[in-house]
Amino acid sequence: MRVPVVVMRGGTSKGVFLKEENMPSDRLDWDEFLLDIMGSPDSRQIDGLGGANSLTSKVAIIKKSDFKDIDIDYTFAQVSIENQLVDFKGNCGNISSAVGPYAIEQGLVPAVEPITTVRIFNTNTQKVIIAEVEVENGHVKTDGLCSIPGVPGTGSPIYLSFTNAEGAVTGKLFPTGNATDIVHSSKGPINVSIVDVANPLVFVNAQDIGLKGTELPHQFTQEKLKELEEIRAIAAEMCQFASKEEATRKSPAVPKMTIIAPPRDYIDVTGIERKAEDMDCTIRMMSMQKPHQALAITGAICTTAGAFLKDTILSDLVNVKQEVVRLGHPAGIMETKVDIIAGNMTAIKVVRTARMILEGYVYTKKNYHVISELVYKLA
Structure with missing residues (x-):
């Protein structure tokens, strides 16, 4: 046809x-x-x-x-x-x-x-x-x-506003009911936060999995990717998407594995030096079991929301002092803007082309x- x-x-x-x-x-x-x-x-x-x-x-x-x-x-x-x-x-x-x-x-x-x-x-x-x-x-x-x-x-x-994006896939802001959970992987217990805003993400602290948070896509070893997928698969089971044994096959796209770390200097994929003072955190996402070359928009939205939520891994790592959140990813720094009315987030906005x-x-x-x-x- x-x-x-x-x-x-x-x-x-x-x-x-x-x-x-x-x-x-x-x-x-x-x-x-x-x-x-x-x-x-x-x-x-x-x-x-x-x-x-x-x-x-x-x-x-x-x-x-x-x-x-x-x-x-x-x-x-x-x-x-x-x-x-x-x-x-x-x-x-x-x-x-x-x-x-x-x-x-x-x-x-x-x-x-x-x-x-x-x-x-x-x-x-x-x-x-x-x-x-x-x-x-x-x-x-x-x-x-x-x-x-x-x-x-x-x-x-092009300005995109995501409104009332909580529970986009699971129907819950916290799919497990908890702001923080413990995943029991083959490497030992790992603290994670599973947050569903625009898309469900499972967040881990880079230092908890032996990373700095400034790694570029080509620097992830196959062993490390396998370790990350194991954590993501367990999180998928916790979200009731699939069993951990079948998550890679049946639910490869969500939840998305996301590595968070405090602001740090790094050289991005284009060779530009990014300074810690220009960002609020570093972020590295996985996309279909491989490192994302930049940052997914839904990932940026979920990360921004998570930074404003209490008791998540992000609220401890991302020191948000203003309505603009700066996310340092492999290709540069993305900014999101939070609309807050009466102390509540009403929308998160990003700019694209x-x-x-x-x-x-x-x-x-x-x-x-x-x-x-x-x-x-x-x-």
Whole structure:
């Protein structure tokens, strides 16, 4: 089949965007369909659109919303590279930043100058994300002076506000009911905090697992990655996603393993020296069992919230004195802004850039039953 697609970069991720009307009409066929177009399972994804990295093996499924006061319904899919698996459990904040621009350019949301506000309902987490997108001459503006670590060049800023993001996947701020838990790993007991805001994360103190917190992706040994995955798998069982023995296969994307440490000087992946005084903590995330090259937006949101919560590992390590939190990750420093009303967090905001890379068709290896007439079956 020939299926209309758009490839977009959103923040530090890249994904394939599809209208829901062009997806298989039977939801049970979605996994096979997405694996087909991304070229999975295959470590190179040579026969599909995937980029052989978890940051580029993502899909956004979009439709005009039927909900009042909501513009777009957005479903995120993390397509496994080496396994026959598509994970719909969580959201991707970076890909979320491209949803507004996509909706405007596809005519799903009217373009309003100079700023078009797009209210997005993420079906994975049942949460609303508000995107503010710059528009010029009826189209999304891509040129600008905004730069984000992990992406070369500059672009037009896109502001994302995550509101009431607690319990995004598990329905609970603390999935276990505790701000801090003890995980009994093969290396011994480890203190962790499992927090679910925008996405569930399991936080560990870098020194508790023999790390500094300033390591770059290439510096993680296979032995250390195996140790981290063991902790994450136990946390997945504590969240009731899967048993610890099956968590890597059945719930590889959540909870996300996250390593936290106090501010420290380090050289980032681009060779720039980052100073401790310019950050409030260092953070290293895992993505699908591999080190994240930068920092997931949902991870930044959850970390920011965790820093303001009492008795978590983060509240002890992150000395937050203002509404802006500065997170030192492998590609640089990301800032988040917390809206506080009457002492309570009402929203957490981040800035991203995004742009359309390609618009065209993807050819699947088999036929699927699709309602849209825009999908053509090949003889």
